[in-house]
Amino acid sequence: MVCSITKVQAEDLELKISLKGEWKFTIGDDPAWAEMDYNDQDWDEIFVPRNWESSGFKDYNGFAWYRKDFQLPDQLDKSSLFLILGRIDDVDEVYLNGQLIGASGVFPPAVITAYHILRKYPFPEELLNSNGKNVIAIRVFDDYNDGGICAGPIGIYVDKDNELLSYNLSGYWNFEARLNKHNTRNNFYHQKGSIYVPGFWESFGYPQFDGTAIYSTQFMLPSNFDEENIMLVLGYIDDMEKVYLNDVLIGTTDDLRNKENRNISNIHILRGYQIPKGIFVKGGQNTLIVKVYDTGGEGGIYAGPVGLITNENYVRLKNKRPDTVYDFWDSFFRAIFE
Amino acid sequence: MKTKNKYPYTYLRHFCFAISLFLLALNTKAQDIDKYADLSGLWKFHLGDNMQWSEPDYDDSHWENIKVPSSWEAQGFYGYNGFAWYRTRIYTPLNTNNSSYYLSLGYIDDVDEVYINGKKIGSSGRFPNNYTTAYNAHRIYAIPNYLIRENEPLSIAIRVYDDGGEGGIIHGTVAILVDFTAVNTEFDLSGDWKFRIGKCKENPQADDYSNWDEIIVPGAWEDQGYKDYDGLACYVKEFFLEGQFDNKRMVLLLGRIDDLDMAYLNGKLIGQSGEFAVETVEIRNETFKQFRAYYIPQDILIDNGKNVLTVKVYDHSGMGGIWSGTIGLISQDKYIQYWRNRIRNHR
Numbered sequence: 001m002v003c004s005i006t007k008v009q010a011e012d013l014e015l016k017i018s019l020k021g022e023w024k025f026t027i028g029d030d031p032a033w034a035e036m037d038y039n040d041q042d043w044d045e046i047f048v049p050r051n052w053e054s055s056g057f058k059d060y061n062g063f064a065w066y067r068k069d070f071q072l073p074d075q076l077d078k079s080s081l082f083l084i085l086g087r088i089d090d091v092d093e094v095y096l097n098g099q100l101i102g103a104s105g106v107f108p109p110a111v112i113t114a115y116h117i118l119r120k121y122p123f124p125e126e127l128l129n130s131n132g133k134n135v136i137a138i139r140v141f142d143d144y145n146d147g148g149i150c151a152g153p154i155g156i157y158v159d160k161d162n163e164l165l166s167y168n169l170s171g172y173w174n175f176e177a178r179l180n181k182h183n184t185r186n187n188f189y190h191q192k193g194s195i196y197v198p199g200f201w202e203s204f205g206y207p208q209f210d211g212t213a214i215y216s217t218q219f220m221l222p223s224n225f226d227e228e229n230i231m232l233v234l235g236y237i238d239d240m241e242k243v244y245l246n247d248v249l250i251g252t253t254d255d256l257r258n259k260e261n262r263n264i265s266n267i268h269i270l271r272g273y274q275i276p277k278g279i280f281v282k283g284g285q286n287t288l289i290v291k292v293y294d295t296g297g298e299g300g301i302y303a304g305p306v307g308l309i310t311n312e313n314y315v316r317l318k319n320k321r322p323d324t325v326y327d328f329w330d331s332f333f334r335a336i337f338e
Numbered sequence: 339m340k341t342k343n344k345y346p347y348t349y350l351r352h353f354c355f356a357i358s359l360f361l362l363a364l365n366t367k368a369q370d371i372d373k374y375a376d377l378s379g380l381w382k383f384h385l386g387d388n389m390q391w392s393e394p395d396y397d398d399s400h401w402e403n404i405k406v407p408s409s410w411e412a413q414g415f416y417g418y419n420g421f422a423w424y425r426t427r428i429y430t431p432l433n434t435n436n437s438s439y440y441l442s443l444g445y446i447d448d449v450d451e452v453y454i455n456g457k458k459i460g461s462s463g464r465f466p467n468n469y470t471t472a473y474n475a476h477r478i479y480a481i482p483n484y485l486i487r488e489n490e491p492l493s494i495a496i497r498v499y500d501d502g503g504e505g506g507i508i509h510g511t512v513a514i515l516v517d518f519t520a521v522n523t524e525f526d527l528s529g530d531w532k533f534r535i536g537k538c539k540e541n542p543q544a545d546d547y548s549n550w551d552e553i554i555v556p557g558a559w560e561d562q563g564y565k566d567y568d569g570l571a572c573y574v575k576e577f578f579l580e581g582q583f584d585n586k587r588m589v590l591l592l593g594r595i596d597d598l599d600m601a602y603l604n605g606k607l608i609g610q611s612g613e614f615a616v617e618t619v620e621i622r623n624e625t626f627k628q629f630r631a632y633y634i635p636q637d638i639l640i641d642n643g644k645n646v647l648t649v650k651v652y653d654h655s656g657m658g659g660i661w662s663g664t665i666g667l668i669s670q671d672k673y674i675q676y677w678r679n680r681i682r683n684h685r
Binding site for chain 2: 109145
């Protein structure tokens with residue numbers, strides 16, 4: 001594949017640690033290379049991001065591994081960190097201190113590329129070493145042409161938008177993909193039936209899946225929870241959804257259509273849902289279900305923030321990111337069908 | 339899939355392909371492939387046909403001398419059509435640890451069969467009674483490493499058949515070429531394979547392939563009796579290991595394949611270059627130049643016993659098959675070392 005940089009969703013991500021620069025690199029494949037204390041001293045050094053053909057590995061296709069260690073600054077809040085690895089051509093598996101934290105595409109023999117997906121993986125706090133070395137190890141497979149971690153932002157980021165939330169719902173959700181005869185590939189890696197939100201489901205075990213999937217999560221609210229002035233934000237979704245809170249349908253993508261976003265494609269509308277009174281369970285467990293329908297390409301609740309938010313903060317969030325992306329074909333079809 | 343009717347200029351396309359192959363070998367890959375020993379000059383020559391003339395020890399001192407390359411008509415054999423043999427010996431030492439040599443013979447009119455140290459290493463066109471010419475194919479044959487012996491000259495014998503007009507090794511590069519990208523395998527799989535056109539099973543049994551044709555790998559099938567064939571084909575190679583790799587991680591090298599391939603080891607798919615479809619060939623427009631190297635998942639290779647390697651190939655048009663490059667097994671450690679050296683040499 002030829003590396004390409006497509007539009008990155010304009011999330012308010014703040015770079016905490018840049019990982020651009022020299023990484024340890026070798027061709028080949030061995031699970032031992034994921035281990036934190038593997039000795040990679042005699043590996044080559046390679047610049048990231050850049051396709052490996054440009055670093056001398058001309059005509060090389062196949063497996064390769066990248067490794068890099070880093071330290072965390074003392075004062076860093078480790079609760080909502082992301083690892084962004086730009087574009088990887090074609091397939092990858094990412095390990096933090098020996099534990100798998102994300103994967104995109106399918107390894108051989110039946111390769112499915114994910115070269116077009118921006119790699120954004122959660123950085124679980126419990127896996128990080130606060131006072132010492134942390135190691136990222138990346139297993140990459142290149143099917144043909146350009147290969148490797150080739151372009152885009154590379155580093156550890158924090159999602160600033162999460163600061164606006166009253167209750168952050170990002171994390172591992174239950175997930176059920178409605179697999180049909182065209183969608184039989186399912187090599188879920190983290191834990192069967194769970195997925196990290198937000199992120200494309202292609203990056204979390206469902207490469208090439210199109211169709212309907214059901215996301216669900218549960219959260220507790222205190223008995224003194226003030227439901228006045230609170231709404232639900234679901235970030236950005238590819239393509240359409242129906243949202244149920246405690247078994248009550250609270251909205252669909254179509255409900256979000258208004259004058260100001262009529263010319264914007266579904267995937268670029270910020271999802272903000274008002275919640276009718278009396279639906280929240282105070283002092284108990286709430287169940288949120290999001291049925292997502294994806295017509296093709298990448299799919300899922302793919303970008304944040306995801307959680308409960310005050311009306312004022314939602315306006316702030318919306319103003320930070322005006323829905324200005326104009327999709328000609330989307331508006332064209334909309335005009336015909338309306 | 340015959341594309342003949344779809345493309346009325348098949349002949350022209352083949353000609354263009356032969357030219358582009360030649361350019362690929364000598365120009366675009368100039369840094370990778372180089373002339374090692376020039377073989378143009380006087381060779382031994384005899385009219386007629388006798389399979390004993392392929393033997394390295396055959397005494398050809400009484401044969402005529404002939405200039406190569408040149409048509410034999412221009413060398414005093416005017417009007418002769420039929421069989422003739424060429425012989426020469428190469429005294430330039432070849433590195434026995436380096437399976438990277440090719441014998442380039444330029445253009446031969448019409449059919450040839452090449453022997454090195456008495457062993458057939460390749461052929462182009464078909465001899466009578468199934469005569470087909472290959473006069474427009476540029477001959478480049480891989481020299482199997484096991485035929486090279488230290489301090490011994492390499493005997494080359496070429497059986498040629500000319501159907502009419504000019505005959506012999508007519509023009510083009512006559513030389514030993516060295517391919518700097520070649521890999522020193524630890525287990526050579528080049529040479530005779532079983533072959534047939536059409537579909538086959540992923541795990542064919544000996545009964546299935548025992549009566550298939552023999553084909554030399556690497557080498558385009560157009561040059562080995564399947565002129566103008568496009569579509570599906572199957573290659574099978576049996577090989578025996580004797581515990582020499584001791585459960586190491588191994589890589590299978592399959593050279594360059596025109597256009598697409600699926601490789602099965604003992605019935606399990608271990609690598610492929612995309613789905614067999616015209617679209618794949620269009621998307622992967624340089625697939626025929628891509629080196630195939632498949633990392634073998636552990637527990638598939640039988641480290642002590644018989645293995646069966648099956649390669650399905652789909653050729654969209656023009657030349658087809660496992661046509662050049664290194665064919666064999668190498669341990670992952672050695673393969674990593676190979677790439678390091680290669681990069682060091684290129685920097």
